[in-house]
Amino acid sequence: MQTAKRPMWFVVVAVLAVLWNAFGLWSFYYHVTATPEVIATWPAVQQQIEAVTPRWIFVAFAIATIGGTLGTLGLLLGRRWAVTVLLLSLLGIIVQFGAYYLLTPTWALTGIGGAALPLCIGLIGLGLWLLARKATVRGWLS
Numbered sequence: 001m002q003t004a005k006r007p008m009w010f011v012v013v014a015v016l017a018v019l020w021n022a023f024g025l026w027s028f029y030y031h032v033t034a035t036p037e038v039i040a041t042w043p044a045v046q047q048q049i050e051a052v053t054p055r056w057i058f059v060a061f062a063i064a065t066i067g068g069t070l071g072t073l074g075l076l077l078g079r080r081w082a083v084t085v086l087l088l089s090l091l092g093i094i095v096q097f098g099a100y101y102l103l104t105p106t107w108a109l110t111g112i113g114g115a116a117l118p119l120c121i122g123l124i125g126l127g128l129w130l131l132a133r134k135a136t137v138r139g140w141l142s
Contacts, residue, residue, distance in 0.1 A: 004138060018073055022069060028061050028064075028066075049105065063088055063091070067092055072128065080142055082141060083132040086132050089129075
């Protein structure tokens with residue numbers, strides 16, 4: 001199947017999305033490998049949340065970040081599988097942050113201000129998945 005030429009804005013968005021997700025991948029690595037000495041340097045609120053965070057949340061974090069990075073690389077390379085991978089990433093984001101807010105005192109400790117970054121991450125994940133779906137319909141992905 002012949003793919004349609006992708007517009008330049010799509011390529012720019014895909015490059016920015018890869019960079020965004022690469023930062024998420026670094027954040028995942030930083031949190032997974034944080035030693036007690038490193039955690040001791042974090043603000044007290046973050047230390048309290050970390051102390052009660054179930055370790056399985058890192059599985060969702062991995063799916064969100066690794067999936068996001070692979071999915072955006074798929075967008076950049078023009079691959080249709082990016083849609084599925086970005087959907088998995090979005091589900092990982094939802095499970096990860098849902099668990100933080102349901103199973104830890106994140107809301108009580110950070111309030112509405114603490115929800116800004118997770119909300120932004122979720123909206124970007126949703127936007128990237130919708131973009132991938134649109135790109136498939138328009139024939140930009142093969």
